Amino acid sequence: MASKTAAAPPQAVGGMSKRSWWAPYFFIAPFILIFLTFIVYPLFYSLLLITQQTFGPRSSEFVGFDNITFLVNDSRFWIALKNTFIFAAGSVFVQLPASLGLALLLNRPGLRARSFYRLIFFAPSLVGLVFVAVLFALMFQKNTGLINVTLASIIPTWDVEFPWLEKFVMPSLIIAAFWMYVGFNMVYFLAALQSVDKSLLEAAEIDGANAWHRFLNVTLPAIAPVASFVVLLSFIGSMQLFELPYLLLGNGPGPENAGLTVVMYLYQTGFDTGDLGYASAIGWTLALILIAFAIVQRAIAKRTE
Numbered sequence: 001m002a003s004k005t006a007a008a009p010p011q012a013v014g015g016m017s018k019r020s021w022w023a024p025y026f027f028i029a030p031f032i033l034i035f036l037t038f039i040v041y042p043l044f045y046s047l048l049l050i051t052q053q054t055f056g057p058r059s060s061e062f063v064g065f066d067n068i069t070f071l072v073n074d075s076r077f078w079i080a081l082k083n084t085f086i087f088a089a090g091s092v093f094v095q096l097p098a099s100l101g102l103a104l105l106l107n108r109p110g111l112r113a114r115s116f117y118r119l120i121f122f123a124p125s126l127v128g129l130v131f132v133a134v135l136f137a138l139m140f141q142k143n144t145g146l147i148n149v150t151l152a153s154i155i156p157t158w159d160v161e162f163p164w165l166e167k168f169v170m171p172s173l174i175i176a177a178f179w180m181y182v183g184f185n186m187v188y189f190l191a192a193l194q195s196v197d198k199s200l201l202e203a204a205e206i207d208g209a210n211a212w213h214r215f216l217n218v219t220l221p222a223i224a225p226v227a228s229f230v231v232l233l234s235f236i237g238s239m240q241l242f243e244l245p246y247l248l249l250g251n252g253p254g255p256e257n258a259g260l261t262v263v264m265y266l267y268q269t270g271f272d273t274g275d276l277g278y279a280s281a282i283g284w285t286l287a288l289i290l291i292a293f294a295i296v297q298r299a300i301a302k303r304t305e
Contacts, residue, residue, distance in 0.1 A: 049280040060277065067281040077282065079257045080265040083170060087261065088238035090174035091181070092231055099182050100227070103189035104215070118190070121183035129180070133247030136176040140164040165249065169258035173245055177238075185230055192226035193219065228301040235297075236290055242267065262286050 050067055054060040071077055106117055124132070139146045142161050152158045165172055196219055204214045220227075242263040245254070253260035262282065270279030 046280040046283060049277045050284060052277040054276040055274055063277070067278045070278065071281050071285060076257060076260070077262075077265060080260045080262045083257075083259065084239055084241060084261045084263075086170050087173055087177070087241055088235050090170075091177060091234045091238045094174065095178050095182055096185055096227075096230060096234060098178070099185035099230075100189045102182065102186045103193055106186070107190060107193045118187075121186055123183065124180045125184035127180070129243040130247060132176055132180050133244055136172065136179075137165070137248050137250075140172055166255050169245075169249070169254040173241075173248065173259065176244060176248065177241075181234075181237075185234065188226055188230045189223065192223035196222040225301070228297065232294060232297050235293060239263075239286060239290055 049060075051062060051064055052060040053063045053067070102121055105111075106114055106121075111117075142148065142163060145164070147164060148158070148160045148162055151162075152160045200218050200222075201214055204218050209217065240263055241261045245259040245261055246264055246267075249259045253264060263286070266279050266282040266286070269282060270276050
């Protein structure tokens, strides 16, 4: 028998009345406003700046694509790009394997004081780049630097005036970054290793696979997504290198631009010489390189999944 109770009036979708349809837009309006002001507008304005030669923030002249033409023929930009790629290669091919090796060591069952070792290796990541730059500047110093003093105590004929930061600029930067970030990346790998299915490792061991084959055929495929993410993260971070060489080399690119990076060149062009148009061209070129690398890395990751 059908109920004689009057049916309730239909509810608006999601329990929202027609009068309050604007409420979600009202709440997200501050975010949209900030996003448009500080992200979208600077992006489009920097694109517009590429077609201009600026002489400070208030004076500019339309030059078409002259900034791009100049960039292609600018030897200093290519030196900066080469230095940046060398640093990125050091991060990806030296730092990340070391991070993975540390993670494998600390993930071994039965290891005592595991938390203590994790803290020791991760601790440098907690300090800022300014501290790292000052620390390694003191270590690489002539006469009183820790490296020269130590070598002189071991090798009596060692020259304590040896200029590490002038002879080995890029290796010095790679070593400083290695000390700071090796523990940070180790944490990513350690988290990935702890999610590897133990039953697969045990089955491989029962089948007679040694430690290397278990790592190659079981562990490495299991942590491949995380490893791919860490490689992408390290490459992007390396391509944005600025603070470390800027501080370590004393507000300069080092002898013969040996420590000049793309972002440092962008900073010098935009803020030291005031040519914001050319600095925008450098910035967008760097952005396109990073986008291209991300696309290639993503395609490779998909094929290996």
